[in-house]
Amino acid sequence: MMKPTFARTSPRWLTVMLSGLLSACAGGATRHAPASAEQLYGRLDQAGKSYELALQQAREGHASAAEKTLDAALDELKDAAARCPATAGCDPQRFFAVFDRLLRLKDGSFFAGDDADLVGGGPEAGHTGSEVSPAAASLPQAQRSVTLLRGQKLSELIAMNGPVKAALEMWLTQWRPNLMDAWVNYQFMRYQMWPSYQQAELPEALLFGILAKESGGKVHAVSRAGAAGPLQFMYATGLRFGLSSDGGFDQRFDPALAARANAEYLDEQLKAFNNNLELVLAAYNGGEGRIRRMVGDDPSVSLYDPRIYNQLSQETREYVPAVLAAAWLFLHPESYNLRFPKIEGAPGEIVLKRPASLTELTVCLGSAGGMYDGWFRTLRNLNPRFDPQAQQPAGSRLAVPKELEKAYAARCVDGPWPILAADLHQAVVPAVIETPSAGRPGAARVAARTRSYTVRRGDTLSSIAHRSSCASVQDLAELNGLGRQALKPGQVLRLPVCR
Known part of the structure; x- marks a missing residue:
């Protein structure tokens, strides 16, 4: 805890x-x-x-x-x-x-x-x-x-140059809340993610550095470019390393599977770039094909060689030192006046004694174990397949930190807290129903009650509206404030509850 x-x-x-x-x-x-x-x-x-x-x-x-x-x-x-x-x-x-x-x-x-x-x-x-x-x-x-990387200390592979030092300052100042959140999130997911790196003989500090920069340890993170999951795989790259769809669930959101795919990717690229870690990270962010074209026949060239560095996107120039700096802080926090909190991340499990959603469990668990920010993020990360708003039936098994097993039994089975949580969860928020304009009879059918829906791979407003049966594409777009932008997997929409 x-x-x-x-x-x-x-x-x-x-x-x-x-x-x-x-x-x-x-x-x-x-x-x-x-x-x-x-x-x-x-x-x-x-x-x-x-x-x-x-x-x-x-x-x-x-x-x-x-x-x-x-x-x-x-x-x-x-x-x-x-x-x-x-x-x-x-x-x-x-x-x-x-x-x-x-x-x-x-x-x-x-x-x-x-x-x-x-x-x-x-x-x-x-x-x-x-x-x-x-x-x-x-x-x-x-x-x-x-932590060794292909027989060399990771610390010896991190050049303490200007970009890395600047990134260290950012992690210790403006990005410090993100760094601390990433640490906490990682400690609870560590038992799922670290074994793949350990088996591949990759440094754990590197895993943390990538996680901190990519998502901050939020498994449902989705970028504007469509990269998804705790380690931000693009759809095509994820498929290449076995991250597909399982019953409608995008496996890029699974921390254990994402870590396994990430380890395989790094192993592949380390071989391609002659164990040049900076180039591998640049490839992870900017695309291995592009980096290979820049490098040509010399994979030993430094990323900071002007011939390479000047061709990189600004995002990649910032990404590589940021990952390395976070990895360095993972190894040497005390050397930078940094104190990571002590986390008891041992895995546990609860069996629901009464129906509950992840949001309801978050309310009734409160700040158990000294988690003053609450347990919502941790519950989501450990149960990525569950819609956090959807009630799971009694008998459902949920992964939780072991310390929450007793807290669940004490707070969320009987007494006032689960009743309060259910009452808040079932609250009805009135939807604003506009007067239907000419040619839009469907707008009159938009219900006053709504429910949440998480977008899956392949979903469109048209297909969602068809399944909803009580709202048109335009109704859904207006209800969710959508323009012409494409839907993204993991995006949460409001859908009308049909009367």
């Missing part, structure tokens, strides 16, 4: 590094004795080497020696960084570069205790059972967070 407080503080060594490097470099005057820039750079290099030695000692099992070496290295880094702002010719960017390099080394640290202190629970925190292999479970958390 979402706790009212956040996880414990970040590992001691990283906290010291942040305060020593970032705060000191950004600070003003210093009390330390003058030193030359070259002397500070020399101390900086030596501290970096000592830090690497501490990592090596820790990997060899010399915990005490590693701790001493680490303390000395961080003290040296902190002192040198504090002197830089007041030293003529000293460039603080040198210190930021060292911090970035050591942060990448930390991605593979074996320090005892790091597994207990990773902020936000880390990729494996709070999850037990078959989703974690025995081999992975036997390693410290910090080592499990080393």
Whole structure:
């Protein structure tokens, strides 16, 4: 569940590094004795080497020696960084570069205790059972967070350049609510989505980055271009990877199936682009055919090569660094003063004791488990085949977070809350009936009561009106404020209830 407080503080060594490097470099005057820039750079290099030695000692099992070496290295880094702002010719960017390099080394640290202190629970925190292999479970958390992509650390494949840094700032500022929502949504769907990536040996951080940018973890998201689902597959691409229609349900909305198709797509494109992750992400957003034509015979070319970058759409130029930045924050939240909430995402199930819709369940569950934003999004994400407004009969099985099993029994079976929820759900909203104009006798038949209808693949206003039998195409268009735009799968319409 979402706790009212956040996880414990970040590992001691990283906290010291942040305060020593970032705060000191950004600070003003210093009390330390003058030193030359070259002397500070020399101390900086030596501290970096000592830090690497501490990592090596820790990997060899010399915990005490590693701790001493680490303390000395961080003290040296902190002192040198504090002197830089007041030293003529000293460039603080040198210190930021060292911090970035050591942060990448930390991605593979074996320090005892790091597994207990990773902020936000880390990729494996709070999850037990078959989703974690025995081999992975036997390693410290910090080592499990080393996400490899074709034998290389993901962190080493993310170039900390201008576009990625700009995207980091956006995620930490204007996009921060979207990032936090994506984290919460993903944690509840993780048991459905992560296994496909794990089986394909793809980094979980990459899955989160794509999800955060594409949909924010909303499984019913549909773009203006027609891309649908949590990972935003176009219809044709979805069909290519097995996402079709199942009894009228668009499988692009299924988080488990979408993750499986996404993993297959990335595996295919990584082979085509020689494991060039930036090009693969550009292909995912802008179309693999177009990117292949740009790249030609050189799949090792950088996405930021002017010959490639200048041909990209503005959307793709922003998309690739945004995904990489979100993946980077997934790996290193504590390094950017970011705290992801603790989420208990273990899967559960309820069997309805009385008829209820997802909206009614949301009302009666309230803020159970500290979910102050309510459970509507989570219930929709875990039950993508259900119309949230349609009552499901008693005996229906719904996927829920395990913590809601007891909350459902306590709040939604008997008592005032399910009665209140049903009363609100059955409220009638009068429809505005315009005086029928000449030649439009059908308008007089538009009912005062309406119901919701989710558009399916292949639907048109004409086919929906035919099934409705009590409203014309024009009636439906006016009732829903539609012009000439085409209907999109997942779009919710109001339909008249025939009298």
